[in-house]
Amino acid sequence: xxxxxxxxxxxxxxxxxxxxxxxxxxxxxxxxxxxxxxxxxxxxxxxxxxxxxxxxxxxxxxxxxxxxxxxxxxxxxxxxxxxxxxxxxxxxxxxxxxxxxxxxxxxxxxxxxxxxxxxxxxxxxxxxxxxxxxxxxxxxxxxxxxxxxxxxxxxxxxxxxxxxxxxxxxxxxxxxxxxxxxxxxxxxxxxxxxxxxxxxxxxxxxxxxxxxxxxxxxxxxxxxxx
Amino acid sequence: xxxxxxxxxxxxxxxxxxxxxxxxxxxxxxxxxxxxxxxxxxxxxxxxxxxxxxxxxxxxxxxxxxxxxxxxxxxxxxxxxxxxxxxxxxxxxxxxxxxxxxxxxxxxxxxxxxxxxxxxxxxxxxxxxxxxxxxxxxxxxxxxxxxxxxxxxxxxxxxxxxxxxxxxxxxxxxxxxxxxxxxxxxxxxxxxxxxxxxxxxxxxxxxxxxxxxxxxxxxxxxxxxxxxxxxxxxxxxxxxxxxxxxxxxxxxxxxxxxxxxxxxxxxxxxxxxxxxxxxxxxxxxxxxxxxxxxxxxxxxx
Numbered sequence: 001x002x003x004x005x006x007x008x009x010x011x012x013x014x015x016x017x018x019x020x021x022x023x024x025x026x027x028x029x030x031x032x033x034x035x036x037x038x039x040x041x042x043x044x045x046x047x048x049x050x051x052x053x054x055x056x057x058x059x060x061x062x063x064x065x066x067x068x069x070x071x072x073x074x075x076x077x078x079x080x081x082x083x084x085x086x087x088x089x090x091x092x093x094x095x096x097x098x099x100x101x102x103x104x105x106x107x108x109x110x111x112x113x114x115x116x117x118x119x120x121x122x123x124x125x126x127x128x129x130x131x132x133x134x135x136x137x138x139x140x141x142x143x144x145x146x147x148x149x150x151x152x153x154x155x156x157x158x159x160x161x162x163x164x165x166x167x168x169x170x171x172x173x174x175x176x177x178x179x180x181x182x183x184x185x186x187x188x189x190x191x192x193x194x195x196x197x198x199x200x201x202x203x204x205x206x207x208x209x210x211x212x213x214x215x216x217x218x219x220x221x222x223x224x225x226x
Numbered sequence: 227x228x229x230x231x232x233x234x235x236x237x238x239x240x241x242x243x244x245x246x247x248x249x250x251x252x253x254x255x256x257x258x259x260x261x262x263x264x265x266x267x268x269x270x271x272x273x274x275x276x277x278x279x280x281x282x283x284x285x286x287x288x289x290x291x292x293x294x295x296x297x298x299x300x301x302x303x304x305x306x307x308x309x310x311x312x313x314x315x316x317x318x319x320x321x322x323x324x325x326x327x328x329x330x331x332x333x334x335x336x337x338x339x340x341x342x343x344x345x346x347x348x349x350x351x352x353x354x355x356x357x358x359x360x361x362x363x364x365x366x367x368x369x370x371x372x373x374x375x376x377x378x379x380x381x382x383x384x385x386x387x388x389x390x391x392x393x394x395x396x397x398x399x400x401x402x403x404x405x406x407x408x409x410x411x412x413x414x415x416x417x418x419x420x421x422x423x424x425x426x427x428x429x430x431x432x433x434x435x436x437x438x439x440x441x442x443x444x445x446x447x448x449x450x451x452x453x454x455x456x457x458x459x460x461x462x463x464x465x466x467x468x469x470x471x472x473x474x475x476x477x478x479x480x481x482x483x484x485x486x487x488x489x490x491x492x493x494x495x496x497x498x499x500x501x502x503x504x505x506x507x508x509x510x511x512x513x514x515x516x517x518x519x520x521x522x523x524x525x526x527x
Contacts, residue, residue, distance in 0.1 A: 049438070071443050079440030091432055102432075106441035108229040111238075154439070 001027040001158055001189045002048060007057035009043050009213075017043040018213045021057070025191060027157075030184040032200055033193040034218075035210035041193035044210070045160045048191070049081050050074045062157060079107050082151030082188075086163035088143045090135040096122060096146045097131040104153045114153070121149040125179065141172035148179055159183055161192045165199065177203050232445055239449040240456070243425065251457055254421045258461025258511055259468065261410040266469045266496065266504050268403030273500060274493055275396050286361060288354040288370060288384045294346070296378040301350070304378050308352060313360040313369050318353045322346060349380065363393035411511065418457070418515025419522075422450055426523045433524075447524065451516045458512020462505040470495060 002025040009018040018040045025031050033041045046052040047059050050066045059066045062080060069077060090099050097118050104114035122131045125145040135143050144164060151159055161180065165173035177192075177199060184190045184205075194200070200207055208218045244251055290308070292301065301319065308317050320328075326345035330337045356369065366389055373382045426433065436446055473495050480493075496504070 051438075075440045075442045077440070078438060081440075083438050089431070089435060089438075091435060102435070103439040105231065105235050106436050106439060106445055108232050110231040111234065150439070 001025055001029070001062055002191070003058075003060040004044075004047075005058040005060075007047065007054045007059055009040075009047065009052060010055045016213055018047075018054075021213075021215060023208060023215065025189060027189055028184070028187050030181070030190045030205040031192070032203075032205055032207045033191060033210060034195065034197070034200055034207050035216070036195055038212075039195075039210040040213040041195075041210055042162050043213075045162050045191065045193055048158075048160055049078055049083065079154055080157045082154070082156035082159040084144070084147050084151050084159065084161035084164045086166035088135070088140075088147045088167075090143055090146055090150075092135050095132050095134055096127060096138065096142075096149075099135070099146055100149045100153050103150045107154055109154075118149065118153055121152055122146070125149050139172075140167050141169075141175065144168060144172070144176050145179070148176070152183065156188065158189045158191070161190070163194055163196075164192060165194065165196060170198070173199065174202065228444065236445065236448045236452065240452045243449065243453055244456075247425070247428075250421060250424070251453070251460075254418055255457045255460040255464060257417050258414055258458055258508055259464035261407075261414045261511070262462050262465035262504050262508055263468050264410060265403060265407040265507070266465055266500075267472075268399060268407065269500050269504070270469060270473065270496055272396065272399045272403060273497060275392075275399060277492060277494055286356070286366070286385060286389070288352075288356070288366070288373065288382060290352040290354060290373050290376075290379045291349040291381045291383075292351060293378055293380045294349055296350075300378055304376065305352065307376065308354065308373070311369060311372070313356050313365060315355045315357045317355070320351045320353055322348055322350050325349070325351060352379075363389040411507075414511055415515045415518065418454060418512060419519040421457075422454065422516045422519035423523055425450060425453070426519070443524070447520050450520055451513060454512035454514075454516030455509055456512070458508035458510070459505065460508075461512070462508025465508070466496075466501060466504060 002023070004021045004023040007018060007021040007023075008016065010016050021040075021044065023044075033044060035041055043052060047054055047066070048061055050069060053067060061077060064073070064077060066074075066077065090096075091102070094102065097115060100118035100121060101111070101114040104117060105111060109117070119131055122128060122145075125148060127142060127145055127149070130138060130142055133142075135146070138146065144167075148164075151161075159180070164180070165176050168176060173196070180190050180192060181203065192199075206218065206220055209216050292304070296304070305317065305319055308314065322345045325348040329348060330340060333340065354369075354373075356366065360366070360369070366384055367386070370382050370384055370386075373379055433446055477493055
């Protein structure tokens with residue numbers, strides 16, 4: 001699903017964010033990108049949905065070399081990716097339902113169908129009674145669930161989450177991780193960037209450890225309790 | 227290819243924008259209306275001056291005086307040659323006798339002063355009227371030049387000074403229209419550009435989200451461009467309405483006859499092609515302003 005071949009990213013004037021990254025993530029895998037702040041986790045995710053372009057090397061996502069994509073190609077790539085952010089990035093003036101439905105509408109789903117699907121997802125995520133609330137009226141955990149519903153509304157092949165539990169209390173963080181685990185069980189490839197080592201201990205998925213922009217180790221997926 | 231759902235999405239966004247920031251849109255349309263009103267005002271003056279010139283055209287004549295030595299047979303062929311000029315609507319031969327009778331008539335009771343003189347003192351002449359399209363100073367001068375080169379024609383007279391001055395006034399109006407119109411056009415583009423910039427900044431978070439979830443650039447841009455078009459068309463409509471009001475109220479205050487200048491009925495509102503030009507300009511201004519602004523500000527994300 002994701003292949004990085006000796007990828008480097010240097011921010012101007014000469015700050016190396018990533019150096020010689022070699023990484024393969026198979027379809028249906030769940031991977032934690034771990035490492036301290038500034039290790040390059042967010043930059044790596046941004047390369048995957050072409051928010052940033054690699055300075056060197058090749059990034060291939062779902063069989064496409066992202067550097068060679070046209071504007072239309074980038075749009076199509078992003079339609080296959082669900083994004084979740086630490087700060088949720090919800091539109092404050094829209095209701096939870098409209099926030100989720102917007103993502104479906106812009107890729108061509110009819111309004112009624114997109115709202116129906118958004119409502120279905122919110123209900124599945126336990127927000128049935130909160131679908132008409134606007135983000136400022138929702139708790140952090142609720143907002144993150146709305147963001148997850150938005151990420152899922154277009155049935156993505158790949159979900160990228162950047163510090164999705166960063167603004168949540170431990171209980172809510174675990175709840176959010178369980179939602180990602182559910183997506184993974186349905187066959188979606190999930191990549192979660194986090195510096196929260198507690199999560200890595202509680203959820204036994206593959207870990208790629210980044211340090212100063214380089215892959216500095218990691219662990220393979222292991223069964224619970226190992 | 228855009229889907230119907232996406233087209234409906236664009237239309238909904240435009241309507242929503244007009245509802246949410248109605249006054250901003252109205253202000254932008256108003257600014258465009260002012261520009262188009264001034265431009266249209268000059269167009270109206272220019273069209274009416276041209277209309278007056280055409281109206282006076284039948285009275286603008288060239289008098290080509292024949293040399294006395296020209297035999298009658300040569301006069302016939304000269305008349306045929308002059309009549310074949312593409313610019314000429316009609317020409318009439320005025321014999322020496324006809325000229326003499328006319329002169330006497332014009333003197334009325336004082337025609338006695340002509341006693342003892344004969345008709346031969348006045349030359350025969352050609353009274354030439356030009357086709358409507360050639361009733362300008364330049365075309366007139368060109369015809370006169372060719373007439374002067376004709377064998378058998380002595381002097382040629384036409385209202386040269388008057389035509390020159392009128393031509394200058396017309397040219398002045400045209401220049402003012404395009405120069406002032408050009409400046410206003412540029413200024414209005416800037417204003418529209420800034421309105422769109424404000425609209426983009428106000429919706430920056432929404433645009434970012436749309437980009438992140440895979441909306442195509444066309445879908446993101448289209449509502450802004452459509453808003454610009456609608457603003458332009460509204461502005462043009464408003465300008466035409468104001469021009470019409472002004473025209474009606476001004477002409478109703480004029481006397482029915484403007485003396486030697488014109489009859490009031492001769493004054494006309496803008497021709498359909500000028501109205502189309504104004505509407506087209508409004509449309510172009512709105513669209514161009516939006517596109518330029520989008521090019522500048524969407525690149526950053």
